Amino acid sequence: EDQVTQSPEALRLQEGESSSLNCSYTVSGLRGLFWYRQDPGKGPEFLFTLYSAGEEKEKERLKATLTKKESFLHITAPKPEDSATYLCAVRPAYSGAGSYQLTFGKGTKLSVIP
């Protein structure tokens, strides 16, 4: 069974204090690891897709990296508007009905204090 574990569950940072969120996964092959941002009362907003170990993607203050067992979301010099819950999800590589769905972690709630 595919599993995604995110840590920490919650993280409070001072504005400008860089840090990383972790996503550990167990999946039968990997056909994509996805990062989403979710604001209260909103749906998840797509950030990145990573396909293979060693791949990196960047967007503004966010940088996502991928290894064979985990992914990190690095936040550099965060601002209060970066406060949100960050979700990680995986899609397995095996064929069949299960390959179409995403398995999500429970998320890391990030609070950036001014």
Place this chain on the structure above:
Amino acid sequence: DSGVTQTPKHLITATGQRVTLRCSPRSGDLSVYWYQQSLDQGLQFLIHYYNGEERAKGNILERFSAQQFPDLHSELNLSSLELGDSALYFCASSVGDRTPQPQHFGDGTRLSIL
């Protein structure tokens, strides 16, 4: 704005009742996915439709059913509602079905069972 539209935003009803949630995917997207989000379980995959055909089922109860219409909008029907069905229900869409393209989410329907 993800381009995925869900209605209604909020729904309050009683145990034993039946409700229908509606989703319009992004223009050009053929796949529609339904997810349930509760505080303790996180985002759980329910069902996937591609171009009108059911492609995969996840943790969907027999009391729940869905369909995708020729115009590609989708409806999730929940019947014999129980208190535990209170949750956020999200719809997501993507272009295809077999490639690891990102899913784009609507802002959800908040279902409250009294």
